[in-house]
Structure formats: C-alpha cells, structure tokens
Amino acid sequence: MLGVLTALVIARRCTLSGLPLLLGVLVAGWVGFLAEPYWSGHFDELFGGLGGVGANVTSSVTDRIAGGDPTHQLVLYTRVALAGGVLALACWGVLRRRAAGFTERPLLALAFVPFLAFGLQSYGGEMALRVFLFALPGACTLAALAFFPHGTAVRPGILGPLAALLTGLLLSGGFLVARWGNEPFERVRPGEVAAMDYVYAHDRPTVRLLWLSDDPVNSVTPAMPWGAKDMERVAYVPTPAPRDPAGVAPLVTALRKAGPQSYLIVNHGQAESLRLDSAYPRGWEQRLRTALDRRPDLRRVLGNAHAALYTLRQRPPGTAPAPTRAPPAPG
Template identity: 30%
Template sequence: MSTGLDEQRVTLGDLFPERGTAPPNGAPTPQDRHERRRELAHLLKDLAPAALVLLGVLLWAVGLEPVDPDTLDGYGLITKLSPVCLTGIVLVGAAGAWELFGQRRTIVLALATIGLWLSVSATQPLVYGPARLPWGWIHAGFSEHIGMTGDVIHNFDIRFSWPAMFTVTQMWAEAAGLERVDRMIELAPVAFTGIAALGVGALAQAVAGPGRVAWLAVWLFLAASWTEQDYFSPQALTYCLYVAGLAIMVSDLTSPGPATGGRILPWRRSVPPTTPGTRIRAHVLLLLLAVALAPTHQLSPFVLAGMALVLLLFGRLSSAWLPIMLLSAPTVWFFLGARETWVNELEKIVGGIGDFGGSLNAGVTDRVSGDLGHQVITSGRIGVFLLVGLIAFVGWLVLRRAAHRTWALPVLAGSTFLIAAVQPYGGEIFMRCYLFSLPWLAIGIGYALEALRSRAVLARVVSAVLVGALAVSCLALRGGNDAWLTFTDGDLAVMDVAYGQAREGETIVVLRWSTPLQMAAAADVPQRGMDELDSEERPCVTEEQMVACLEQDEVEYVVITPQQDREGVILDGMEPGWTGQVADGLLAHGYRVVYEHDGRLLLAREDREAGP
C-alpha cells in the first residue's frame, strides 16, 4: 500500500546541489578540495609581490654589517657587502617588476619604491660610523662659522658666494638644539635622495601619466643615481628644487608634453588645458624656486632656465617669458651677491668657456686611473651612463613608432651636457650633467620597458634584471671611493685635538684631502692640503719632498691618517705605508707627536707651545 512517502522523499543532493552526494557528515568532496586549492593559490599569488618586497627589505637589513673603512681597497664597499644583503636588493626590484606588470596595486608598488630607496641610499650611512665625504664636513664648518659670526668668510672659498644653504642649516641646527650637525650630515643622502625621487615621480606623471612609465622612472632614477651628489651640500638641496621646478613646469605650463605630439613651432604653441589660476600659481612657485636657487648654488638655477628654454623652442612651453624670469634671479645674484667670485675668479671662469676637451679630460680620462680596483669602478660608472643613455634612446624610438615624432625628450636629456663646454667644474662636470639629465633618461627607459607590456613575462624579467642590476651596481659605484672617503670616530677625534691645540693663524696641513678638514675654525686656523704647497718650482710629491716643503713653510701641525695612505696607494701607485715615511721624516726634523690613536697622528713643531 502506498503511503505517499516516495513522492515526498528529498535527496541530500536536492538540498545541497553544490555538494553533490556528499555524506551527511559534511566531509569535503574532491571538487571542494580542488576549489579551495585554487582559492589559496590565487590568494598566495596576490600576496606574493608584497611578501617578496618585505622579504627583500628584511634580507637587506639582516645582511648589513658594520664595515671598517681601514679594511677597504680600490674596489670599495661592494667587496664587504654580504650576498644576503645584495640578494635582498635584487628581490625588491624583482617583486616590484612582478607587481607592475600584473595587478599594479599602488600599496605594493609604493612598498617596492621605499625598499629600493632605503637599500640604495641608506646602506652606507648604516654600515659606517660618522658621515662620509670630506666635503660634507667642510660645509658643516661653513655653517658653524655663519652661526657663530653671522657672516661669511670673505675671499676665502667660492661656495661662500652662494651661502643660503649654510645659513638655513645653522638655523635648523640651533632650533633643534644641536651643537654640531653630525646627524644631519649622516642622514643627508637618505633625505635628499627620497625628496628627489618624489620629484622625479611627479615629473614622470606629468610627462607620461600615472602609469607604469612613472613607476619605472622613479625606480630607475634610484637605481642609476650613482653620482653621489646627494651628500650634505648645496647641489643636493638645489637638485631637489630643480626636479620640483621641472615637474611644475611640465604639469601646468606645457602642452603637449615633451614626449608626445609632433613638431610644433615655438610661435604656434598652445595654452595647456589647465585653469588660469593653476598657471598663475605655477609661475609664482617657479619664481620662488628661482629666487631660492639663486643664492644657493651657482649651476642649478641656470640648468633649470635652460630646460625651460628647450621646452619653449620645441613649442611645448606656453609662457615665452618664463626662461627669462628663471634666468634673471641667478644672473642678478651672480653680479651682486657673488661679486667676490667674478671679481677674483673672472679669468678662471672665462678661461674655461669652450674648452670641452679640458672638461672631458678632467671629468673622464683623468678619472680612469689608479689601481685595478679603482679602474674597474670608474669604468663601471662610464658603462652605466652609456647603458642608461642607450636604453633611453630605445624608449625614444618607441615613441616615434607610436607617431610621437618629437625630439624634445632626447634634447632635454642631452642639452645638459652643453655645460661641459663652459666649465670643468672641478672634474665633476660630467657627473653633474648626467645627474641633471637622469630624470629624462629614466622616463625614456620607462617608455622602452612599457613597450613590452603585451608580453608580461618578458616585461617582468627584463625590468627585474635591469632594476636589480642597476641597484647593485649603484651601491658598488657609490662606494667605490670609500677606502679613502669614509671616516671613523678617530678621524674626528684627531681633528678636534688639532683645533684645540692650534692658535689663531697657525696652520694645519693634511697630506691628502681625504680628511674631515675645515670642519671647524675655518676662519681662524688656515687648513690646507699638501697639493696647495706644491708648485712647479717646488714640487711636494714624494715623501722626501713633502717633508722638505712642510719644514720650509714652518707648518705648525700635520694630520696623517690611514685614509691618506690608501688614497696615495690606490690613486697614485705609492707604496703602502708612505705616510709613515713622511711622519718619520718630520719626527727627525723638529716635529713631535701630539696625538696618536688607531693610526691617526697629529704632529706639531717642537718650537711651539701647546695651545689652550
């Protein structure tokens, strides 16, 4: 007899169709397990780039170990960095490239940028003790003098004709209650590099939009900025202002951008699609930047004005009078505020105009010298410059194939090298030219890599290899001179003793400038390098000649350090221990040891009493 139950029976599959015929105890089916594995794989794939960035930063930080400058040779820092540290840097670049040509999440890309910034700019401050580079300490001494006297040292150093940074630094130090600006010098490369990278990012977005090119430009700027012009100096500060000025100019006052459009005659330029208020603000900001640059650095404001002129000639810049405005402030300062310089150094300034060969010798040929390690480092710098320029040129070709037939971008990058025809700038001119052109070159490389976007795997591999290799090479090239340009607490101590001993007018001489000279008492105590005693009539090159020169000039104090010895060995092929021979010669000719610690010596003439 039928009870009707058969018609009312409901199966488990009817209630839970996604579970099929799974038993009532809820055990997962093979299909469930497969689906969960897929979800987990997607989750891991989403988290992997951020995890790899954090892992890379962790490896970099864990791999950092203190480095004794006295153990370095001509290859510099790279031989002392652990493989773990270098692996971390490469991993950060690879993770960023993976994300950039994948989901392109801002937070992950920002983490990769921060990781790359820290690993490139903070490595040297973290592995060493006091701040590196003698020039940073010289600038600290200048700031201290202005703070103590309220005035510059007249007819002393060309940098005092552009004193704005020294004045501002002392104001900050006093406001922070600092007796010396040691910490500011140590952190300067990290701060200046980070600020400049933000400016390059803004400039790249103004040129190419907020996409892959902009991110790549920032990474390549960080990874290829080997020039080490970001130490505590006016040029580091003004470089940040220079990049900011470029970003404002391109974003608010140009139409079309320097990488887009075709040929436009200057008199047919168009008004950019920004509001009148925005353009007014841009002009005001650029004028303020020009005024700030003028008393701070002798070169940077003219380069910014030159960039505006190039944009105008290519019909991109809407304001025809902007280059004149940018040029007016530094010109007025040069003839009024820097009068001492052009009055006393006019022949030297004018004499260098047009001598491109002299700049080439001073900036390139003369630098590829020294022992094998130093030659490898200097050749590597030239190689990185050529590689960056070549890939940026490929990016320009990519733009031309996309019907953007303009020479604006390569001319902006290349025009900075015209400065080399004006002044050798102490042999550093090509490093400065490269640094001024680097934002444009980085944008060009960004376009070259962006062209691979349709082949995501290839784009990731090429970008990761390029960014990682450049970042590691950047550390190698930045640290190539660390054997003689990195200091210890002993170097600061011997100079402090010298300042405490020397009376006003007594002279302190160092055998090489690889010493934190002029870090104090710059106006009261003459401080000179042995090269300033040298002349054709009286050479002071060999150990015996140095002793004779110091004795003949009756120099009161001589500072000798291991860095001076290594500089002579690496750069000039002198025998290790040559500074010891000079010390022995001085001790045999009327000098005595005033201070000695950890290889650092302070010698004083026997015929004088100790100072206060």
C-alpha cells in the first residue's frame, strides 16, 4: 500500500501528497514497536531476503509445485495458470489502451508496483500470493480494458463481449479447481473436532500434542482444527511421519520423550495432506492406525472415522510443566 500510494503521488494521480509519509510512520511504528517481539528473535527471517528477488520468486512459485501427488500438482499448476492469465490480460489491456490513445498511470501503479515486494522477502514462500492479491484491483481493470479498450466511448461489437464471456467462464471454472482442489486436507471434519475437544478437556495443566509432519523443521502447520483455545496449555509438536506405516517405533519414542500428559493424533486431514503434498501412499493412514493399535505400550483414548488419539499405557515419570503465558505487551 505504501509503495502504490508513493507511485500515485509521484505520477500526480493522488492529491494527498502527505499520505505516503503518514502511512510510512504507521508502518515504522508497527514494525518497530508492536512487531518487536517477533523480529527480535527472527531478524534474519524478516530482513534476510532483502534484494534476493530470484530466491524469493523461486520459493513462492517453483518450490511450491515440486513433488507431491499429480492431483495436487494439477491444482497448483491451475493456480499459476490463472494468475499468469490475468496478468497477461492486464499487459494486453495496457497495449490496447495505449493504441486507443489512453494512458493508465494509476492502473499501472496499482497493478505492477506490488511486484517490488519480491525484493523484500519470501514471506515464508507465500510472497507471490501476496503480490498477486495486491495487484488484482489494477490488473483486473486492465484485463477488462483488454476487451473494451475504448471503455464506454465506443459501442463494442460482438467480439469483445463474446471474448469477455468466454474468458469469464474459463476463469470461473479454473477457480473451482484452484480454490477447492485442496479440500481433502483443508476441510474440517467432525471427528477431528471431537479429537481436539478431548485434548482441550484433558489439558490441565498442559499437554503436548504430537502430530505427523513430513518435515518437522519447515512444515509446522498441521492440517487439523488446532489452536481454537488454550494456546498456553497445548504445545503442538511436529513429529516425523514414517513412510512405512508399520514403523511406528519412532512415534512411541517421541511420545516418551514428550513426557507426561502427551498425546499422538492421527487425523484424516493431515494424512491427506501428506498424500497429496508429499506423495505418501494411499491407505497409509489406516495402516498406520492399525500398527499403532497393535502396540501393547500404547492406548487409544479416542477413535472415530476421522481421527485417533494415542497415549502411553504407562505414564512417563515427572510432572507436566505449568502453562507459560505471553507478556501482555511488548517489553
């Protein structure tokens, strides 16, 4: 927003010349004061990507498509194709408007200034998404002008409305694939909610909830209804998901290391995420649950069609730690 406003002021398309300065003060105040608890411990993560345009683009686009199930790749390729199609139409709209004798400095600023954000950081591999969303208002208007370059000044023929209709149908159909293609692991199932309710009902003083991840260092967002409450009492621990569903010994060891009041959750949403995004085999979840059920040192405290919770039959020694509350404001 700061970049777009600055560009509009420079292009003399915004009469509030002090607005970028005001917004800059707000940004500096937010980052310097309210966001200090975050960046004080993640300074390199916040500023380490400055100037690394190529790396930021790669982590946001190509790295997110590599590997995984073919169905999931279709969803990701559709997203990239839709974004590229809208931006290509926007560029075509710029050329057609210039040919018609119009200049679009405000729309150019709205559509293309957000791409400067690629020079700031990768935003955890999601900078391309942020850039695209901020560019959409200007890009969509320019894309519409590609079909109607004269606006309302000239009555369009049949080809312009027909092309716009076909493009709209194509974008709408692609949107259904791009937006709902990940529903197998993004949707919340009743059984998974029941499992989390059980955890919340037994989280005094605290619990450690182990969940299955293909990369416990980088893949730290579980596909389940987590964090609804008791954030100071429930510690969500990413745990390596075994490729061989029969090899559950490391999971039992992780439960022991987690200490008393610890649970392992196996839920359908996370299993689908591993299948689609990390190419885990079909039927992996059910075979894993069967192997866990056969372990004599484990006890299943909850089980349904969507999730299962396991704990050790013999409680590990020690006591569960007390909850730690975050400070009410930055120090």
